[in-house]
Amino acid sequence: MEVLEYSGLILWLIYLFLFIKREVRRKNKYSKEYTKELIIKKPFHIMRIDSLFFFIVYYVYTDFADSRVLPYLYLIIVITNIVYVSYDIADNLKPYKSKDGNDLKYYSGVIVLGIVAFIYMIISKDLFNTCTLTLGLNLLVPAYVWIIKIITTKTSGA
Numbered sequence: 001m002e003v004l005e006y007s008g009l010i011l012w013l014i015y016l017f018l019f020i021k022r023e024v025r026r027k028n029k030y031s032k033e034y035t036k037e038l039i040i041k042k043p044f045h046i047m048r049i050d051s052l053f054f055f056i057v058y059y060v061y062t063d064f065a066d067s068r069v070l071p072y073l074y075l076i077i078v079i080t081n082i083v084y085v086s087y088d089i090a091d092n093l094k095p096y097k098s099k100d101g102n103d104l105k106y107y108s109g110v111i112v113l114g115i116v117a118f119i120y121m122i123i124s125k126d127l128f129n130t131c132t133l134t135l136g137l138n139l140l141v142p143a144y145v146w147i148i149k150i151i152t153t154k155t156s157g158a
Contacts, residue, residue, distance in 0.1 A: 013114045023145040051138040074131045
């Protein structure tokens, strides 16, 4: 069972890198359009509805499911997310190369989140809270990329 838990967390980390990659490419594609008005009109540019759906499904399922089934549900959700984001990157976004390694600022946060999630799982041995934490973090990734983009635009433009 421990192998399943750690493999789920490793797959989540892979998903997180792919998710950041997609969000960075989306933000670069629509960088001129990202204003406060757009965010108010289209709030799902800041929070993905599929991530919200998977978070709700996992959280609701924990109320009546056997705890031995939850690692499998989590693994299915993470694999589904990896497939979804991979298709989205391949189908909807053009190939993109980072200029002068500028995307490192986005990935550094992912590395920190991955380390925190692994340490939390090792120390607490609480799979439910770790899975809930990681699925909750998925909700915040588009907002994280958006905030980093705003901060770097303000500092470089000032």
